[in-house]
Amino acid sequence: MNIADIRRLTPATENYAYFQTSGFSPKPGPVIDEVVRLTRYHSQGPALPQIYEKMMAVFEATRSKVAHSLNAHPDEIVLSENATVGINIVANGIDWQPGDNLILSTHEHPGNRIPWYNLVTRYGVNLRFLNVGDDDGQMLEELDGQIDARTRLVSLSHVSRRTGKRLPARGLAAVARTHNVPVLFDGAQSYGAIPVDVQEIGCDFYTFSGHKYIMAPQGTGGCYIRRDRIEWVKPSWIGSHSQKEFDQFGKLSLLDEAKRFEFGTRNLADQGGFGKALDLWAEIGWDNVFAAIARYTDRMKAALQTLPGLVLATPAPYEQSSGIVTFDLPGYTSSNVCASLFEHERILVSPLEQDTGLVRVSTHVFNTDEEIERLVAGVERILRSGY
Ligand SMILES: Cc1ncc(COP(=O)(O)O)c(C=O)c1O
Known part of the structure; x- marks a missing residue:
């Protein structure tokens, strides 16, 4: 059993880029x-x-x-x-x-x-x-x-x-x-x-x-x-x-x-x-799990930071952060952003306060680099041409 097995054992992760573990996670087959x-x-x-x-x-x-x-x-x-x-x-x-x-x-x-x-x-x-x-x-x-x-x-x-x-x-x-x-x-x-x-x-x-x-x-x-x-x-x-x-x-x-x-x-x-x-x-080893979440969160922050108009609300150093990455799209409404990402890119993220542009992306070891790219492309699309 290693980290890659978690995605394989959790088929639901194929349906959407599931960035909502902080709400509830999907469950592995075993x-x-x-x-x-x-x-x-x-x-x-x-x-x-x-x-x-x-x-x-x-x-x-x-x-x-x-x-x-x-x-x-x-x-x-x-x-x-x-x-x-x-x-x-x-x-x-x-x-x-x-x-x-x-x-x-x-x-x-x-x-x-x-x-x-x-x-x-x-x-x-x-x-x-x-x-x-x-x-x-x-x-x-x-x-x-x-x-x-x-x-x-x-x-x-x-x-x-x-x-x-x-x-x-x-x-x-x-x-x-x-x-x-x-x-x-x-x-x-x-x-x-x-x-x-x-x-x-x-x-x-x-x-x-x-x-x-x-x-x-x-x-x-x-x-x-x-x-x-x-x-x-x-x-x-x-x-x-x-x-x-x-x-x-x-x-x-x-x-x-x-x-x-x-x-x-x-x-x-x-x-x-x-x-x-x-x-x-x-069996996988907790240290491996924490290190994988840390690496992934760092990659997610770096990728999102390249988007002009997006403000990262999560502290940059990993020692101060966790599996959650939150960003703000000033001028946008988070519930509309989330609905649009779900509809167009099959991305599941969560709106924080409804009247802000704050969106929470929570990551786990089953998330992939392709999903980060899809998220960035989706946010870019919204910044370019709206929901
Ligand atoms: C920080 C925090 N505390 C408490 C809860 C509630 O958790 P539970 O449903 O396990 O009581 C949540 C759920 O999202 C949470 O994020």
């Missing part, structure tokens, strides 16, 4: 096959002891693979449907008091805004917004100045969904630590695209999606909760499977592990598919 195989097996009788045990073993194996990929311990991993579940676990797990504040950034996805915005009306929490700029030093200084005695948490993207800017996660976590404030990173755009080592970053929480760069089934993801924060987060959504012990009269003790935040009946076949996707990347 991942789909594993989900189908496990669904058939599970459906024989989920309550049969041998089937139940086998499926739980598959689920726990995925937890271990996820933990390994993040340099965490399996006990620190919650598996769930998406990155936003993890954000909700933390947002609703703090004993907020009126006048407390928390820090987000100016580039957050609704998934890392709405659970926090809800706290404003519910508990009287104040929000502060860290500016995401190109100058990392300035971001660290600004964060340092924004934290005060009432700051309860910092919750930031590791990679900006708007520009692909890679935030200086380690530095930001260090600043928060000097104030004893916990940090959550939203890894929806980083996990699988750039190296993520939660211990090296030094964060308290790290949420992630499986359905983006990992190319795992839709509705897979989770959250890393550092061991010493598992008790600190007050359990808000729990249920059957969360407990170590309980009785019929109100006695309850929860599991020590982060999986105390999982409950009820889950789709274990999809989680098995998540594990299968991680097996593919492990």
Whole structure:
């Protein structure tokens, strides 16, 4: 198995130049096959002891693979449907008091805004917004100045969904630590695209999606909760499977592990598919994957930069970027640009804010140089003769 196999194993990539991995990735054949195989097996009788045990073993194996990929311990991993579940676990797990504040950034996805915005009306929490700029030093200084005695948490993207800017996660976590404030990173755009080592970053929480760069089934993801924060987060959504012990009269003790935040009946076949996707990347080698995404993103930026009238919104040095390249076509509307590229060049990219010319191109190892050429030709066409 090597990088070139991913395109071969993902036939959907032939239909369009698929530059929308940051939204959702297409899925490789072996991942789909594993989900189908496990669904058939599970459906024989989920309550049969041998089937139940086998499926739980598959689920726990995925937890271990996820933990390994993040340099965490399996006990620190919650598996769930998406990155936003993890954000909700933390947002609703703090004993907020009126006048407390928390820090987000100016580039957050609704998934890392709405659970926090809800706290404003519910508990009287104040929000502060860290500016995401190109100058990392300035971001660290600004964060340092924004934290005060009432700051309860910092919750930031590791990679900006708007520009692909890679935030200086380690530095930001260090600043928060000097104030004893916990940090959550939203890894929806980083996990699988750039190296993520939660211990090296030094964060308290790290949420992630499986359905983006990992190319795992839709509705897979989770959250890393550092061991010493598992008790600190007050359990808000729990249920059957969360407990170590309980009785019929109100006695309850929860599991020590982060999986105390999982409950009820889950789709274990999809989680098995998540594990299968991680097996593919492990076989190829994560370093090879990250290096290929880096090379490709650099080529994409260089090619787009040759177009007069196009403004690159993504930082140039790769250390500050990821798998996302965003460009602006001032005077154009991004939704029209995307529709035109789809119709004429069979290119799938995504509009950012509807009233701007900002277009997001997210790349993965299955994209080709021919697709970059097609994209550049398409944008040239629009600049020359309109949509
Ligand atoms: C930065 C960021 N955070 C969160 C999300 C939401 O991810 P999920 O659907 O896995 O909850 C997205 C999705 O695009 C995202 O880009």
